[in-house]
Amino acid sequence: MRGGAHRGGGTAMYSRILGTGKGIPGQVLTNFDLEKRVDTSDTWIVERTGIRERRILEEGRTTSDLAAEAGRAALEAAGLPASRLDAIIVCTVTPDVPMPACAVTVQQKLGANCAAWDMAAACAGFIYGLSVGDALLRAGNFRHILLIGVEVLSRAVDWSDRNTCILFGDGAGAVVLGASDQPGILSTHLYADGAQAGLLSIPGGGVICPATAASVASRQHFIKMNGKGVFLHAVRNIARASLDALAHNRLTPDQIDWVVAHQANLRILEGVAEKTKLPLSKFYLNIHKYGNTSSASIPIALDEAVRDGSIKPGQRLLLAALGAGFSWGSALVQW
Ligand code: ACO
Numbered sequence: 001m002r003g004g005a006h007r008g009g010g011t012a013m014y015s016r017i018l019g020t021g022k023g024i025p026g027q028v029l030t031n032f033d034l035e036k037r038v039d040t041s042d043t044w045i046v047e048r049t050g051i052r053e054r055r056i057l058e059e060g061r062t063t064s065d066l067a068a069e070a071g072r073a074a075l076e077a078a079g080l081p082a083s084r085l086d087a088i089i090v091c092t093v094t095p096d097v098p099m100p101a102c103a104v105t106v107q108q109k110l111g112a113n114c115a116a117w118d119m120a121a122a123c124a125g126f127i128y129g130l131s132v133g134d135a136l137l138r139a140g141n142f143r144h145i146l147l148i149g150v151e152v153l154s155r156a157v158d159w160s161d162r163n164t165c166i167l168f169g170d171g172a173g174a175v176v177l178g179a180s181d182q183p184g185i186l187s188t189h190l191y192a193d194g195a196q197a198g199l200l201s202i203p204g205g206g207v208i209c210p211a212t213a214a215s216v217a218s219r220q221h222f223i224k225m226n227g228k229g230v231f232l233h234a235v236r237n238i239a240r241a242s243l244d245a246l247a248h249n250r251l252t253p254d255q256i257d258w259v260v261a262h263q264a265n266l267r268i269l270e271g272v273a274e275k276t277k278l279p280l281s282k283f284y285l286n287i288h289k290y291g292n293t294s295s296a297s298i299p300i301a302l303d304e305a306v307r308d309g310s311i312k313p314g315q316r317l318l319l320a321a322l323g324a325g326f327s328w329g330s331a332l333v334q335w
Contacts, residue, residue, distance in 0.1 A: 013181050015177050018176045020174065023067065023068070025057040050267070051166065074146065074174035087116065091295040092125065122323030124190075142179070171293040171297075173299025187248050198226075201324060238328060255316060258283075258310065262297050295323070
C-alpha cells in the first residue's frame with residue numbers, strides 16, 4: 001500500500017517528541033550585506049530586531065530539499081527508519097509549488113510510504129502542526145508522525161523593501177512524534193483572528209490575484225507587512241497564549257525550564273517576557289543567526305537547544321508563536 005491514510009495502532013495517552021533535526025542553508029547573508037542592497041544599517045537592524053545574519057537557500061535547491069534534510073536528521077535522532085512513519089506533515093507557506101503538497105515530495109525524498117500533507121498557519125505553523133499531530137497520535141490513528149516546519153522566505157521577500165527584507169531567512173526544523181504512555185505534549189492552545197489578515201500577507205499568486213505580467217510588475221507576489229501592527233499583536237497574543245498554557249497546566253512561570261518561542265524579533269520576546277513574568281533568561285534565543293524563519297523557527301531552536309544540551313530530560317518547555325492570519329498558539333511540553 002502506498003500512502004496509507006489510516007493505519008491504526010490503538011489509543012495512546014500521550015504523544016512525545018522522539019527526535020529533532022534541522023536543515024540550514026550554507027549561504028549566510030549578514031546585515032552588512034543588506035546595507036549594500038537597501039538603505040539600512042547593521043546597527044538599526046540589531047537594535048530593532050536582534051538579527052545579525054540569516055541563511056539563504058542556494059539556487060537550485062528547494063523547500064522540500066531543506067525539509068527532507070531536517071526530517072532525515074530527526075529520524076536519525078529518534079532511531080526510526082522512514083519506513084515506520086505513518087504520516088508526514090509539512091508546515092509551510094513557501095512550498096515548492098502550489099500543488100501538489102510539499103509533503104509528498106518530502107515523502108519521496110525520504111523513501112517513506114505514508115500519508116503526507118501540508119499545513120499553512122504561517123509562523124504559527126509548527127504549533128498548529130504539533131496540535132494536529134498530537135491529536136492524531138492520541139486518537140490512535142497513527143504511531144509515528146514526522147512534523148516539519150520549513151520556509152524559503154528569501155523567495156517571497158521583496159529585496160528592495162527594507163521594511164521586510166531585513167527580517168526573514170530560510171531554514172527547516174523537524175520532530176518525530178510518537179504515541180506514548182509517558183507524558184510528552186501536555187497541552188496545545190490554538191487561536192486565530194482573520195480580521196487582522198491585511199497586516200501581513202502575500203496578495204498575489206492566489207485566486208484573487210493570479211500571476212499575470214501586471215501582478216508581477218506591481219510586486220504583488222511579495223510579502224507586504226505593517227510592522228508596528230504585527231508587533232503589537234505578537235506581544236499581546238503570544239503572551240496571552242503562553243499564560244493560557246500555564247493556567248491550563250496549573251503551572252507558574254518558575255516551573256517552566258525553557259521558553260522556545262517563535263524567533264521573529266528579540267523585542268517581541270522581551271515584551272512577552274515582561275507580560276508573562278517568564279524571565280528572558282529562560283527564552284532560548286537564536287534569532288541573531290537565522291532571523292525569522294516562520295514555521296521553521298521553533299523546531300530549529302528546539303533542535304539546537306536539545307543538541308547543545310540546554311534542554312534536558314524531564315524539563316518543561318513552553319512553545320508559543322504568532323504569524324500571518326493572525327494565527328497563534330502555544331504548547332506545553334514535558335521533555
Ligand atoms: N533600516 C533603517 N530604517 C528603517 C528600516 C530599515 N530596515 N525599516 C524601517 N526603517 C525606518 C522607517 O522608515 C521609519 O522611518 P521614519 O521614522 O522616517 O518613518 C523608522 O525606521 C522607524 O520605523 P518603525 O516601523 O517605527 O520601526 P519599528 O521600531 O516598528 O521596527 C520592525 C520595525 C522591525 C519591522 C518592527 O515593527 C517589527 O519587528 N514588527 C514585527 C514584524 C514581524 O515580526 N513580522 C514577521 C512576521 S509575523 C511574526 O513573525 C510575528
